[in-house]
Amino acid sequence: MIAATRFGRPLPSGGTIGVPAPASPAENRSAIFRGVEWWEARGYRVKLGEGIFDRDDYVAGDPKTRARDLMAMFADPEVDAIQCLQGGYGSAQTIPFLDFDVIAANPKPFCGFSDITALHVAIRQRAGLATFYANGLAGVGDKDVTAFSKERLVAVLSGATTGEVPKDPDDPYTRPIRGGRVTAPIIGGCLWLLLQTMGTPWEIELDGAILFFEDYDAPAWYIDGMLTQLGHAGKLDGVRGVVVGDLEKCEWREDRPEWPRTKSLEDVLEERLEPLGVPVLYKLPLGHGKHLAALPLGVTATLDADRRTLTIDQPALEGTEEEAS
Structure with missing residues (x-):
């Protein structure tokens, strides 16, 4: 990583x-x-x-x-x-x-x-x-x-x-899929695009990282398949925590009646992420939802799923007062 x-x-x-x-x-x-x-x-x-x-x-x-x-x-x-x-x-x-x-x-x-x-x-x-x-x-x-x-x-x-990544101002609810606390660099982005790096010279490296992902208009079985692929590729073996942002328009809805309704997104997240044995927090405002809380990537963060918080510990810019402190 x-x-x-x-x-x-x-x-x-x-x-x-x-x-x-x-x-x-x-x-x-x-x-x-x-x-x-x-x-x-x-x-x-x-x-x-x-x-x-x-x-x-x-x-x-x-x-x-x-x-x-x-x-x-x-x-x-x-x-x-x-x-x-x-x-x-x-x-x-x-x-x-x-x-x-x-x-x-x-x-x-x-x-x-x-x-x-x-x-x-x-x-x-x-x-x-x-x-x-x-x-x-x-x-x-x-x-x-x-x-x-x-x-x-x-x-x-x-x-x-630095500091705690703010929650959705309209709906501050977040869900810990698996509890625990970990400090590590946070890395990630849109799940579909992370997969597009596979097999390239810049293939995503996640060993020792907190993985952040979000996606848009991807049904539950797409999310399932993408997480399964990351797992089969060994990319989740060394992950130390997972932050799931917005999965906007990924649940079944009336304008996509062809999508099966057998599993919810949370079912999929539980099945794919809980067995990793690391802290997992879902529903921070990161991605394609109504609100997007700008997120530094590549810096050290603390994920506390029990307290339902993600805190950026390391300054992502040089020459700031927070860096000096």
């Missing part, structure tokens, strides 16, 4: 956010401009990637161009933090064209979620950089993305990276 060894610096007041589009394109240009205006209204500057408006069906242009824009943001001394446009599809296509030495030499806060999971894994394992599972530019410009999610993102990028 590879924990983060490099850390960016906090986003300064009035700093510059660089925005590449390594995955899917925005629905329209207004989605991009709304995100830009959201940051500018708070006194920040935004630098868009050259290919930000490119579109090739479900991806934002060819992989080399998308990788070029991402690398440009790391190399640009004016860019203080990098926020991907959004997730969607295709970010893994860019990985062969990334220069991890340049990333390691220019550590910056890097954030995105969902399909961006592939980049979180590769960047941490190849460049050692701590990253952030958080909303992209299209998200902060979206009126349906909650103030909780946006305020948490700004706070974390500004340096407030």
